[in-house]
Amino acid sequence: MRRSGTTWDAEPFAAWARRWEIVLGDGYVRPGWIPLLDRLARDLVALGWDRQVAQIKQKVGRLCFYAPRAPGPAGEAFWGRIEVAARESRRTCELCSDPGRPGRPGGDEHGWIQTLCPPCFEMADASERARAAELERELAEDEARLQAEEDELAKSDPEYRAYLEEFVYPHRLGRRSK
Numbered sequence: 654m655r656r657s658g659t660t661w662d663a664e665p666f667a668a669w670a671r672r673w674e675i676v677l678g679d680g681y682v683r684p685g686w687i688p689l690l691d692r693l694a695r696d697l698v699a700l701g702w703d704r705q706v707a708q709i710k711q712k713v714g715r716l717c718f719y720a721p722r723a724p725g726p727a728g729e730a731f732w733g734r735i736e737v738a739a740r741e742s743r744r745t746c747e748l749c750s751d752p753g754r755p756g757r758p759g760g761d762e763h764g765w766i767q768t769l770c771p772p773c774f775e776m777a778d779a780s781e782r783a784r785a786a787e788l789e790r791e792l793a794e795d796e797a798r799l800q801a802e803e804d805e806l807a808k809s810d811p812e813y814r815a816y817l818e819e820f821v822y823p824h825r826l827g828r829r830s831k
């Protein structure tokens with residue numbers, strides 16, 4: 654299967670909505686689920702679907718497809734078919750359509766649950782971890798900048814310095830001693 658370089662390529666989903674003349678409230682799923690959505694749309698249209706859907710999205714690695722109403726006589730088949738697609742989504746890579754399973758790229762601390770095949774998981778895991786490391790680096794830089802500003806102010810303001818020494822410095826992590 655084709656692996657798209659961009660994780661958030663919105664065009665395949667937009668093209669899907671145009672292809673089936675969907676009246677969509679809002680939403681988006683990634684390219685790997687488009688074949689699944691094509692089969693779903695085909696079957697729902699055959700059941701008399703009016704092509705209206707309030708929202709389509711991914712939640713905890715699963716397709717959420719909120720149609721406002723079922724075509725009268727086909728109610729049970731209609732909702733059942735949507736449920737089948739949701740179950741299928743939990744076994745289908747969101748990026749490339751290969752067999753996948755839900756996981757948390759980036760680890761429990763940083764990641765959100767996505768259904769991915771092993772190679773796409775590895776790719777997403779590496780980029781989530783790099784992003785988390787970058788964020789931590791930025792926070793540390795901000796903290797260092799703030800501390801330097803405080804120290805500079807304290808030089809010309811003894812009261813402020815006393816305040817810092819009593820309330821702030823004891824709580825600084827890894828503070829270098831002066």
Ligand SMILES: [Zn+2]
Pocket residue numbers: 746747748749750751753769770771772773774
């Ligand atoms: Zn994949």
